[in-house]
Amino acid sequence: MVDALKKMGKISRKGPVVLVIMDGVGFGKYKEGDAVASSRTGTLNKLYKAYPWTKLKAHGTAVGLPSDDDMGNSEVGHNAMGCGRVFAQGAKLVNASISTGAMYEGTTWKKLINNAKEKQSTLHFIGLLSDGNVHSHIDNLKAMIVQAKKEGVSKVRVHALLDGRDVGELSALEYFDPFEEFLSGLNDEGFDAKIASGGGRMVITMDRYNANWNMVKKGWETHVLGEGRMFDSAHEAIVTLREESKAIDQDLPPFVIAKDGKPVGTIEDGDSVILFNFRGDRALEITKAFEAEELTEFDRKRRPDIEYAGMMEYDGDLHVPAQFLVTPPAIDKTLAEYLCASKVKQFSISETQKFGHITYFFNGNRSGKFDASLEEYVEILSDIVPFEERPWMKCAEIADRVIKEVENGDWDFIKLNFPNGDMVGHTGNYQAVVCSMEGLDLQIGRIYKAVMEAGGVMVITADHGNADDMFEHAKDGSVKYKENGDPQAKTSHSLNPVPCIICDSNYQGEYETELKSGLGISSIAATCMNLLDFESPSEYDPSIITVK
Ligand SMILES: O=C(O)[C@@H](CO)OP(=O)(O)O
Ligand SMILES: [Mn+2]
Ligand SMILES: [Mn+2]
Numbered sequence: 001m002v003d004a005l006k007k008m009g010k011i012s013r014k015g016p017v018v019l020v021i022m023d024g025v026g027f028g029k030y031k032e033g034d035a036v037a038s039s040r041t042g043t044l045n046k047l048y049k050a051y052p053w054t055k056l057k058a059h060g061t062a063v064g065l066p067s068d069d070d071m072g073n074s075e076v077g078h079n080a081m082g083c084g085r086v087f088a089q090g091a092k093l094v095n096a097s098i099s100t101g102a103m104y105e106g107t108t109w110k111k112l113i114n115n116a117k118e119k120q121s122t123l124h125f126i127g128l129l130s131d132g133n134v135h136s137h138i139d140n141l142k143a144m145i146v147q148a149k150k151e152g153v154s155k156v157r158v159h160a161l162l163d164g165r166d167v168g169e170l171s172a173l174e175y176f177d178p179f180e181e182f183l184s185g186l187n188d189e190g191f192d193a194k195i196a197s198g199g200g201r202m203v204i205t206m207d208r209y210n211a212n213w214n215m216v217k218k219g220w221e222t223h224v225l226g227e228g229r230m231f232d233s234a235h236e237a238i239v240t241l242r243e244e245s246k247a248i249d250q251d252l253p254p255f256v257i258a259k260d261g262k263p264v265g266t267i268e269d270g271d272s273v274i275l276f277n278f279r280g281d282r283a284l285e286i287t288k289a290f291e292a293e294e295l296t297e298f299d300r301k302r303r304p305d306i307e308y309a310g311m312m313e314y315d316g317d318l319h320v321p322a323q324f325l326v327t328p329p330a331i332d333k334t335l336a337e338y339l340c341a342s343k344v345k346q347f348s349i350s351e352t353q354k355f356g357h358i359t360y361f362f363n364g365n366r367s368g369k370f371d372a373s374l375e376e377y378v379e380i381l382s383d384i385v386p387f388e389e390r391p392w393m394k395c396a397e398i399a400d401r402v403i404k405e406v407e408n409g410d411w412d413f414i415k416l417n418f419p420n421g422d423m424v425g426h427t428g429n430y431q432a433v434v435c436s437m438e439g440l441d442l443q444i445g446r447i448y449k450a451v452m453e454a455g456g457v458m459v460i461t462a463d464h465g466n467a468d469d470m471f472e473h474a475k476d477g478s479v480k481y482k483e484n485g486d487p488q489a490k491t492s493h494s495l496n497p498v499p500c501i502i503c504d505s506n507y508q509g510e511y512e513t514e515l516k517s518g519l520g521i522s523s524i525a526a527t528c529m530n531l532l533d534f535e536s537p538s539e540y541d542p543s544i545i546t547v548k
Helices: 042-050 074-083 090-099 107-118 138-150 172-186 213-225 234-245 284-291 335-341 352-361 395-408 420-425 430-454 523-531
Strands: 017-022 053-056 123-128 155-162 192-200 255-259 272-275 307-312 324-326 346-351 375-380 413-418 457-461 498-504
Touching: 017 430, 017 523, 042 430, 042 498, 074 335, 074 352, 074 523, 090 138, 090 307, 090 324, 107 123, 107 272, 107 307, 107 324, 123 138, 138 155, 138 172, 155 172, 172 192, 172 234, 192 213, 192 234, 213 284, 234 255, 272 284, 284 307, 335 346, 335 523, 346 352, 346 395, 352 375, 352 413, 352 420, 375 395, 395 413, 395 430, 413 430, 420 430, 430 457, 430 498, 457 523, 498 523
Parallel strands: 017 413, 017 457, 123 155, 123 272, 155 192, 272 307, 307 324, 346 375, 346 413
Antiparallel strands: 053 498, 192 255, 457 498
16 A cells, blocks of 8 residues: 655645546647547637647657557556556567567466367467557467477467557458468478457457447357358458458458368367457456356357466456466556545546546556545446447536536546547548547537636546547658548557646646646656645656646
C-alpha cells in the first residue's frame, strides 16, 4: 500500500478535476486524412484559444514500446496515464524473453512442450498474425515454432486471426503467404506444422470487456471444434471470403482448414495450447473459455483437457491465465492507488468498448478497485453494431452521466474515456469519423459547461492518435490511392502526439500558464495530482504544470 500524498496547500477548487480521454484523437502530421482537423469541433477550437494546452508524446519509447516506430495503443497509453511513469511493455518484454531464450527456460514453456512430446500430441498456437505489435508479433510466433521443433515437438497447428486493424486493412496475405512458406520450410518427416483455422479479429475470438461473447463462441467452434466453412488452405480461404463478403481483414468470416473433409487441427484432449497475444483485454474471454470449469456465456459442447498458457499474465488481480510464458511489467503505485490512500473520491466511466481501458488498463492491468468505498466504476453498454453505422456511439449517454455526477458534487476526481475517435477511426470510414468527432465535440462542450459551473477543472487529453491519420501515405508523404481513385483508408493508430488542454474554472495564477513541453502522456498522472492540490511522488514523471 502506498502512502497518502502530501498536500501542497496551493490549489483549491470547489468542483472536481475531470479527466477526459478522447481515445484515438491526436494532432495529424498530414493535412489530407486528418479527420480531427477537418471536423467542425467548435468546442475544442474554443478551448484551444481560451486555455493553456500542449502536445504530449503517445507512441514508441514514450509509452514503453520497443522503438519509436511503434504506434501507441490503448493499453500502453492508459497504463502510462494511470501509473505516472513508463514501464517496459509486453511487446518489449516478450521480445526480450524470446531473444535471450529466457522464455524457453521457464517452467510453463517446458511444461507445455513436454506435454506435447510425452503424449505425442499437438502444440497449438492461437493469436493475431501480423507485426502490429499491439496484441502480438508474428516474429514471436515464428521463433516459438522453431524452438518447439528443436525441442522435439512433432505437430504444430496455428489458429491465425487476420489483423487489418493494426496493419493495412487488406494486408493479411502479406503475413499469411510467407508464413505458410515458413511452415513448409520447417516441415519434414518428423515435423508437421500447418495453419488450422482463422478469421477476422473483429468477428471471432478477440472480443473484449464482455461486449459480444458470440465472437468467442464462433472462435471456439472454429479453432477447437473445427466447425465452419472448410478450405484447403488459408490463402484460398482469404481470397474466396474476401471476394464473397467484400470484408476488410478484421471483419473476414471464420474458416477451417480441412483435408479430405476433415479439419486438420481441432484441439483435443492431451494437446498444449499457447495464446500468443501478449495484450490482455482481448485475450481474457477466450482464456476463460479454455480455463473455466463452468461457462455460462456459451455452450462449449466439448472442453478438451489441455495444457493452456497465455503469452503473459493478462490480469494481475485475478491471476489469469493460470499459466503464462512472460511476466508482465510490474506496474505499481498507480494514480488510483495513491488517490485512495489520500482519501480522494473517484468516479470512472466509459461505454463497454473502452470500459476496461479507464479501469483495468488505467490501473495497471488490474480489474479490481483499490478501495470500493472511495471509487465507483460505471459502464454504459455499447451497441453491437459496426461503429461506422453509429459513429456517435454512447458519447451523449456518457456525458449525461458525467454531468449528473458533476452536479451532484460527490466526487473529487472524475475520469472518462470517449471511444469515438478510436473505434470509428478503426473502421477506415472517413465520413463516419468526422461525424464521430463532431458528436464528441458537442458532448465535451456540455461537460465543459457543467465543470465550469461547478468550479472544477477539466483536463482534456488522449491515449494515442487514430482519427488524425485516416489515409495511407507513401514515404514521401503523398496519399496512396486505390484503383478507383479513392484514398487508401488507414485503419490503424497513428504515431502522432496528442493534446492536453487544462480548462480551469478559477485560475488564480497558482501555476505558470505556459505548460511544459516535450513530455509524454505519463505526465497526466502527476498533473491531475497537482490539480487536486497534491505533490506528485518523486518516482512519477513530471507534471505538465509548474506550480508556483
Ligand atoms: O482495438 C484494439 O484492440 C486496439 C487495436 O489493436 O485498439 P486500442 O488500443 O485503441 O484498444
Ligand atoms: Mn485507445
Ligand atoms: Mn484503437
